[in-house]
Each structure stands twice: as C-alpha cells, then as structure tokens.
Amino acid sequence: MPARAFRLLRRPWTAIAAVVTLAVSLLISLPASGFGASTSGCRVDYTANEWSGGYTAQVRVTNLGAALTGWRLTWTYAGDQRITSAWNATSVQSGHSVTAANAAYNGGVPGGGAVDFGVQGTMGAGGPQPADFALNGVACGDGTSPTTAPTTPPDSPPTTPPTTPPDSPPTTPPDSPPAGCDGATVCSGFEDQTGPAPSGDWQFTAPDCQGSGTAAIDTAVAHSGTKSVRVDGRAGYCNHAFVASTADLSSVGPVLYIRMWVRHTTALPAAHVAFVSMSDASQGGRALRIGGQNGALQWNRETDDATLPAQSPAGVSLSTPLPTGTWQCLRFAIDTTAPKLDTWLDDDQVAGLHADGVPTQDIDQQWLARTAPPRPTALRLGWESYGTGDDTLWFDDVAAGSSPIGWRQPPRW
Numbered sequence: 001m002p003a004r005a006f007r008l009l010r011r012p013w014t015a016i017a018a019v020v021t022l023a024v025s026l027l028i029s030l031p032a033s034g035f036g037a038s039t040s041g042c043r044v045d046y047t048a049n050e051w052s053g054g055y056t057a058q059v060r061v062t063n064l065g066a067a068l069t070g071w072r073l074t075w076t077y078a079g080d081q082r083i084t085s086a087w088n089a090t091s092v093q094s095g096h097s098v099t100a101a102n103a104a105y106n107g108g109v110p111g112g113g114a115v116d117f118g119v120q121g122t123m124g125a126g127g128p129q130p131a132d133f134a135l136n137g138v139a140c141g142d143g144t145s146p147t148t149a150p151t152t153p154p155d156s157p158p159t160t161p162p163t164t165p166p167d168s169p170p171t172t173p174p175d176s177p178p179a180g181c182d183g184a185t186v187c188s189g190f191e192d193q194t195g196p197a198p199s200g201d202w203q204f205t206a207p208d209c210q211g212s213g214t215a216a217i218d219t220a221v222a223h224s225g226t227k228s229v230r231v232d233g234r235a236g237y238c239n240h241a242f243v244a245s246t247a248d249l250s251s252v253g254p255v256l257y258i259r260m261w262v263r264h265t266t267a268l269p270a271a272h273v274a275f276v277s278m279s280d281a282s283q284g285g286r287a288l289r290i291g292g293q294n295g296a297l298q299w300n301r302e303t304d305d306a307t308l309p310a311q312s313p314a315g316v317s318l319s320t321p322l323p324t325g326t327w328q329c330l331r332f333a334i335d336t337t338a339p340k341l342d343t344w345l346d347d348d349q350v351a352g353l354h355a356d357g358v359p360t361q362d363i364d365q366q367w368l369a370r371t372a373p374p375r376p377t378a379l380r381l382g383w384e385s386y387g388t389g390d391d392t393l394w395f396d397d398v399a400a401g402s403s404p405i406g407w408r409q410p411p412r413w
Contacts, residue, residue, distance in 0.1 A: 041065040042140040044073070044133040049295070054122050054317030055081065059100070061135060062114040070107040071115065073100045074134045079127015085348045087323045089117035098130075103346075120320050184401030186247045186379060190227045193217040198229065198243045205380060206240040207277060207287065213241025213383055223261040223327045223396035233275075233383025233391045242277060242382030249400060250281060250377040253336040258379065258400045263327045264393040268292030271387040274300060276330075278376035288374050290332070290343075291384075296321055297353060299341060299367070306366045308341065309352035314362040318352030320345060327396075333404075336375050339368055 043062040048055055061073055077096045085091075089100040100117060109115050133140040181187030188201065196216050198204050204215050211234055218230035229243050249256060262275065274291030286302035293300075296319035299308040309315030322328060322345070331344040343353035352363060359365040381395045399405040 041138055042133075042135040044075075044135075044140050046075075046129060046133075048129060050123070050126065051317065052313050053124075054120070054313070055126070056118060056120045056321055058116065058118045060114055060116050061109070063109045063111060063135075065111060067111050067113075068107070068109040068136070071102050071109060072136055074098065074132075074137075075130040076132050077127060077130055079123065080125055081121055081123045081127060083119045083121040084351070085121075085320060085345075086119045087117060087320070087328070087346060087348070088115075088326055089119075091119055116323075116325070118321070118323055122317065181399045181401065181405055183403075184399045184405055185249060185252050186245050186398060186400035188245075188399075189222075189225045189397050190217060190229055191225045193227055201246050202229070202243050203246060205242050205244045207242065207279075207380065208240055208384075209238040210241070211236050211239030213239055215241055215243045215382060218394060221263070221394050223263070223394075225396075228394045228396040229381060231275075231382045231393045231395070233273075233385060233389070233393065235385050235387065235389045237386055238384070240382070240384045242380040242384075243395075244378060244380040245398075245400075247379070247400070248377065249278075249379060250375065252400065252402050255402065256332075256334045256336060256376055256400065257402070257404050258332045258334070258398075259329065259405045260381070260398040261327050261329050261396045262322070262393060263325070264322065264391050265324055266389070266391040267324055268295050268297070268322055269389045270294055271385070271389055272300065273386070273389045273391070274384045275382065275391075275393055277380040277382070277384065278374075279378040279380075281375040281377050282372045283374075285377075288334075288376055289384075290330075292322065297343070297345070297350065299343075299353060301367070301370065304370060306370065308355055308367040309363045310366050312362045315352055318350075318363065320348075320350055320352075331405075334374055334376060336373055338373050339371060340373075 041064055043064060045060040047058045049057070061071065075098050077098065083091055083093045083098060086100060088103055088106060090103065091098060091100045100119070102115070106115050193199065193202070198215060198217060213232060213234045215229060215231045218228050219226055221230065222228045231241055231243065233241060269292070272291065272293045274289040276290040277287045279285050280288040283301065283303045289300040289302065290297070291300060292298055293307065293311055294316045296316050298319060309319055329346050333342040338357055339355060340357055341353065341355045343350045355364045355367055357368065359368050379400055381398065383391060383393060
C-alpha cells in the first residue's frame with residue numbers, strides 16, 4: 001500500500017491576526033499534503049482546509065476499476081468533525097461515520113476517471129485525517145470490504161443510477177422551471193444571443209471603473225443549450241467587467257427571487273471580490289453584491305462595506321466556498337420590505353448567508369446595523385476585484401422574478 005500523504009491549506013486571516021496569534025494554541029496542525037489511498041479499485045485524495053471551529057474538505061475519488069453508474073463513499077472521523085453541508089454530493093453523518101453519494105448528474109465514473117466533491121463542517125479539537133475510505137462497500141487501500149457495511153443514506157441514488165458523465169447535467173436541468181420561467185422578469189439561457197459580444201437584453205458594463213476584464217457569448221461551454229456568458233475577470237484595484245440585464249427589477253417583489261447557474265475556474269481568494277452586482281435604490285444606486293472573501297461566499301453592501309457573514313472565523317465557517325470546475329446553482333431571496341436575505345447553493349441553504357432580521361453575534365449584526373431593506377433595480381453578472389483575484393466565469397439559465405424559480409424549498413425566515 002503506498003504511503004499516505006497529508007495536505008493542509010490554511011486561510012489567511014489578515015483582519016484578525018492578533019486574535020489568531022492569541023488563539024494559536026487552540027488550532028490543530030496537520031502535515032502538509034492531501035491523503036491518498038489506492039488499490040486496483042479506487043483512490044481517494046482528501047484535502048482539508050481547517051480553521052478554529054470549522055473546516056472544508058475537497059475530496060477526489062479516482063475509479064481504478066470498472067465503470068460506475070452510481071457511487072457511494074464512506075469514511076470515519078476519529079475526532080469531533082461534524083459535516084454541515086456538501087457540494088456535488090449528498091451526505092449524511094451518523095456519529096463518526098460519514099456516507100457521501102453521487103448527485104443526480106455525476107453518478108457515472110468511467111474506469112480511470114475521477115469525480116470531485118466537497119464537504120464543510122464544524123469541529124472543536126478536530127482529529128486526524130480519515131484513513132478508511134470505501135467506495136461502494138469496498139475499501140480503498142486493501143481491496144477488502146469494510147467490517148461494517150455502510151448505511152444507505154435516506155437520499156441515496158435511485159435503484160437505476162444516472163449514467164450522465166461527471167459534471168455533465170441533463171439537457172434539461174432537473175429543477176428548471178417551465179418555458180417562460182412562470183412570468184419571471186428575467187429569464188435567459190442566452191440562446192437568443194447572435195454574436196460574440198453580449199447584445200439585446202444583455203449589455204457589457206463596468207459600473208465604477210473598467211480594467212482589462214472582458215465578457216463574451218461562449219458557444220463552447222454551457223449549462224444547458226449551446227450558449228452561456230463568459231467573463232474573464234482580472235485582478236487589480238477596481239477592475240470591473242459585467243454583463244447587465246436591461247430588465248427593470250425596481251417593482252419586482254415584495255420578495256425578489258433570483259436563480260442562476262455559475263461555473264468558475266479559480267477558488268475564491270482571501271481578498272474581496274464580487275461576481276453578482278445589483279444596483280440598489282435603498283443605497284442611492286450603489287451596489288448590493290454577492291462574491292467572496294476569505295475563500296468563502298459572502299454578501300457585501302457598497303455604502304458601508306458591511307458583509308454577511310461577518311469576516312470572523314465564526315462567520316466564515318458558516319458560509320461555504322464556491323466549488324470550481326463545475327456548474328453550481330445559486331438562488332437568492334431578497335425581501336424588499338425588511339432587511340432579510342436567504343441564499344442557497346444547489347439544494348443547501350447557506351447558514352452564514354441568511355439574515356432573518358434578528359442579529360447574531362459574529363454573523364449578521366454588522367449587516368443588520370443598516371435597517372433600510374434592499375431594493376435591487378438591475379442585475380449584473382461578471383467580476384470585480386480590489387486587489388488579487390483573476391477568475392474566468394460562466395453564467396447560464398438566469399432567472400429573476402417575484403415568485404420562487406426552481407426552488408425546491410421556500411426561504412426560512
């Protein structure tokens with residue numbers, strides 16, 4: 001059995017360096033490379049990113065055996081790690097035992113192919129990296145079945161698993177609304193775009209300042225159909241490149257629901273970036289933004305630079321990274337009558353990106369300091385950077401309206 005390696009990627013916390021220094025004795029240190037286990041059947045690379053109180057882990061499963069039409073990976077945490085959400089997989093945890101199963105679109109893994117997913121969770125003292133991975137009941141590492149058969153999760157794949165290749169969703173996304181998006185004000189898969197540059201209902205814009213970023217209609221990458229919007233975002237202070245909908249959202253409500261599919265190539269950086277920007281009448285036209293900071297998704301308000309969640313270890317641990325290299329469905333609900341927001345990544349509500357009007361220390365008290373409810377008037381998709389952070393992004397199947405669009409569950413205010 002080949003030697004196992006470990007890798008730990010730590011987030012920079014420049015804004016709270018003094019706190020980290022005082023708390024360094026509480027942090028759990030691990031060797032510095034990702035765990036890998038291999039047999040004739042599978043290999044698992046588990047790469048952890050830990051901070052005090054929480055962690056994320058990127059997991060790559062390489063299939064070294066026959067082609068799979070559905071997969072289930074199990075492992076055991078020796079410490080107190082507790083999974084709270086996952087992307088590109090469904091996951092359940094019972095005690096220390098974890099089961100992750102394929103999503104509807106990535107069950108098919110050819111021989112020699114790989115599939116990637118991730119988990120996020122909480123932890124206190126933490127513990128060693130897991131070392132007992134098993135794929136479909138067969139252990140990675142020695143080719144034997146685990147002593148205790150894994151428990152099938154309640155949301156495990158259907159009896160006949162999908163045969164869709166990894167990261168290739170069905171031609172019609174499973175949660176797409178009917179044609180016309182049920183009366184949505186914005187409803188676009190960009191199939192009506194006729195040239196290489198955005199036109200018609202979508203126009204290139206740089207709201208505050210323009211740098212070297214570009215936007216185009218891409219016919220090589222799409223979530224559905226044959227076209228998407230591609231934005232090549234560039235680093236550097238105030239480098240804006242957006243494609244803006246010409247639709248007026250100022251009367252949509254009282255709750256504005258937005259759904260989009262987004263794919264990007266570079267992990268969200270420590271510095272502030274944004275990829276969705278909405279002109280907000282309650283801020284005199286300044287932007288209500290969705291982007292990232294400290295490696296995780298965040299909301300940002302331009303007038304006072306308030307963020308949701310707060311950029312503290314507790315706050316950021318309740319958000320989640322935006323996975324790279326795969327299409328992700330983002331959904332937002334914005335109450336225009338009260339300072340309330342709700343955010344979903346695929347089918348998971350993101351706890352740190354939820355505001356219900358009741359302040360929570362280290363999470364949303366900064367956001368709720370301004371009581372005027374947001375009133376978005378326009379939607380822009382693209383990239384803005386205030387330092388480091390190149391990224392290439394694609395947007396597709398975008399919809400906005402006054403009723404939920406492709407939501408499987410309503411907001412939880």
